[in-house]
Amino acid sequence: MLVKEVKYSPLNVELIRKDFPILQRLVNNYPLIYFDNGATTQKPLQVIEAITHYYTHTNSNIHRGVHTLSRESTEAFELARKTIAAHFNIKNDQQLIFTSGTTDSINIIANGLSRSILKDGDEIILSAYEHHSNILAWQLWAEQHNGKLKVIPLKEDHSLDYDALKNLVTAKTKVIAITHVSNTLGLVTDLEKVKKVAEKHNCILVVDGAQSAPHMKVDLEKLNVDFFVCSAHKIYGPTGTGILYMNKKWLNDLPITKPGGGTIKTVSFEKTEYAEGALRFEAGTPNIEAVIGFAAAINYINRFGMEAIHKHELDLVNYAQYKLSGIPEVIVYGQNPDKAAVISFNVKNAHPFDVGTLLDKYGIAVRTGHHCTQPLMSILCVPGTVRISFALYNTKQEIDFFIEKLKKVITMLM
Amino acid sequence: MLVKEVKYSPLNVELIRKDFPILQRLVNNYPLIYFDNGATTQKPLQVIEAITHYYTHTNSNIHRGVHTLSRESTEAFELARKTIAAHFNIKNDQQLIFTSGTTDSINIIANGLSRSILKDGDEIILSAYEHHSNILAWQLWAEQHNGKLKVIPLKEDHSLDYDALKNLVTAKTKVIAITHVSNTLGLVTDLEKVKKVAEKHNCILVVDGAQSAPHMKVDLEKLNVDFFVCSAHKIYGPTGTGILYMNKKWLNDLPITKPGGGTIKTVSFEKTEYAEGALRFEAGTPNIEAVIGFAAAINYINRFGMEAIHKHELDLVNYAQYKLSGIPEVIVYGQNPDKAAVISFNVKNAHPFDVGTLLDKYGIAVRTGHHCTQPLMSILCVPGTVRISFALYNTKQEIDFFIEKLKKVITMLM
Amino acid sequence: MSIKEIENEIIEEFEIFGEDWEGKYEHLIDLGKSLPLIKEESKTEDKLIQGCQSRVWLNSEKKDDKIFFSADSDAIITKGMVALMIRVLSGQPAKEIIDSKLEFINKIGLKEHLSPTRANGLVSMINRMKMDAIKLI
């Protein structure tokens, strides 16, 4: 049950915690222990201040403006694009499109592909792990076009069955849309294996990075997939923005399905010529504030480096799994060593809702329920799980307190 | 050239200005005069503080959560929905859907209608005023379905030719999508006239309220159109959110075209049951921060009331138009008395870009260019205009300074 | 006993715990455990109130001029809350049920469980109880 051995790389967590004002908060008279980072992370002062600074000094609509505020806002926005592109090692920052989040990004991809590559009767492969956001857009297409969704099954240890994947692909398989890290189980997809299959059969590879980008170094140049998406709010940034990375070949080939002010070169009622590059896909006034806040978040985590964060979080996962394994009533799902900062478990004969409700009484925020992965719940045959997920500000002491209270909760429920 | 006579309703603008920290800023060594409110408004401290408070006390993902932060966030979010619904007099707050802005809202409507009501060869009526965001989504549909866009032309005085509208409608006309206030000319659409035509011919009426909602009382119960959309960032709120109001009859009838986490009741790979009410359309983690900030903005303007704001702004428009009429080199477009807080003009023989560039040197922020209304520019036969647009914090003194400097700029350019 | 009287009884019962929320919840859980509130075979689709996470089944019947409820839930805390609600409302005249405010929930310090944003089906259950009472009159 031990996750890949890693050396403890000492983040100065005590100092880091000072950057997150909400961590000072009491919940039900206990200090907040925030283990719901998979849903959204807390925001450091640096992000909050970037937003405040933007609104008190620079706020203006971007692009096309001749006045100073507009120029400064545009520069801040485009600098944010460069900052975030560099973080993900995207060589041409025009391949980085700002959307309103992962879900929006996936919809833009699915709608675009459904107007170009996808033909009636085609097939799309997903994994049994997928978040609803990476199921529904494809399902909607499939329903309207007699398409088929095929699902990569799980093995005994809840990891993906890559051998089965090979057998799922047919000549009609156009897209493989897969999560990089399961938001429910924390298991990491072996993208190299998936890529091999995708390349061999000429499938478009769409990667849902909502849960990988917060926890590990993601090098998109090296990864070289067709599409990669994630949300800012899960990476210490504001709500309401996220990214849609597309491989260069898609920049001018993916049909525009969400047009608006900003996406165009020239418009007449008869004919519209669309812009080139990222603007093509950024319809309407973007979430300027959030994009600037997102860049501040990226600058913040890069003070420490994704490697250090990854190690710190894996250390917490190891520690928590070790401690949980000492409680006989607890079942942990997804017992494969290749794991990011997420653990799902249940208490035998107890509903996750009860466990979560009582933990909250001790100030411990965990997520319970289906985590927007109902198909996975069906496979695991549970109504839901209790999920704890970590961020760079979490500590072993918090885990100790959590374990102590979990034991108490179990005795209350039994 | 005088706009409808109104009594001056005294807003305490001096006090109001203290709420907007950015107004203290110097631009090119002059105090900022911000006349670009049509593009986006500045934000009061109350909005900035709502955001800061959210991130320092409450931040958490909403819906489904059992822990305290999640409950508090959900309550704040749903309270915001109620606040904003009440402001627009929407009786059932489930008819108020949060999107990422006007452009997003229009795309959701157009995509939904294209999967239900709209058939190949149908016709859609727009006005000659439309912002690109209310053209492109319909044009995209028309291109793919052999549809036709018809355009309500302008009269001599640049107001819409409502008689012509009657002749545009045919049995194939399914939608009339029209702006409530022209973002370029400030002219107000007579929605009652349009509604009569729409009702008579059973057309769906979509109203782009991006420029009306900031400047006048909008009562959606009374207006009783099919759809109404606007953006928070133009109403003193944050970027990245806006509303999509739909008449009750559409709530369960408009097909979902942007699915994701949150929009569902149950999901399996075979079949998905969608949620009811607003959630149906709110795919993915919403822009929680911005929705809460938007409600703070709405609460802020309701301290004064839309009537007082409207009167103040009309007074400014009257004053500015009067002053502009004293400069022989200036041509004002849209000389109809029914006007909101926007004025477009040009200086004879000068490019708007030059005028805007030089005004900026005096700290005056105006917008120049096509204002995302290129078709209107073609009709007016200009490459662009200079646009000044007001908000509740603008003053006659600012207009005086602007007029003085505009005269100076004209001598420089001649 | 009237609704008000039962409510007061419950309030007194919970007062013993004072600030001891753990005791309170243990009591609630015991209430939840104590009775299977609805027969397994009655847990049909039409009786189900789907919360986001925990589910509630509600069965309503009329006997003489009174409405009788039985119910169940898959989560034990929800079930405890359900048990309290049944104790207060079951066997009461329809009109009383419809007019009931259920203020005891607030007074015994469990208000948060009736938050409409809570992931259980309790708020929907109360609505259903009242609707059923209206229908059965």
Place this chain on the structure above:
Amino acid sequence: MSIKEIENEIIEEFEIFGEDWEGKYEHLIDLGKSLPLIKEESKTEDKLIQGCQSRVWLNSEKKDDKIFFSADSDAIITKGMVALMIRVLSGQPAKEIIDSKLEFINKIGLKEHLSPTRANGLVSMINRMKMDAIKLI
């Protein structure tokens, strides 16, 4: 004169204005007015550099080993900037043009006009000048 020498000449020319930006801009506008930089009939689509608001037309020719530019714009401030650029680069050897940094723009206090987010086509014009120089070598 070399590029560097012309740049220095322009810097000196603008130094007279000191902090007087109005004087500076009047001078720029005069430069813009002073010459029709490109023949009307040469303003063809392929010569057009579309900025977001103001447009620039650029014509490039090679004579002996040097590149000669003529250009125009519909906005007078842009045109003034264009005039400066032409004065510096036209008639210079291709290699010099390609390597030029055009730092004088910064030094005479008009840097903002070369911001890539500016709504004119100046940055694209400089890129086009260099590309043309490369092609014409």
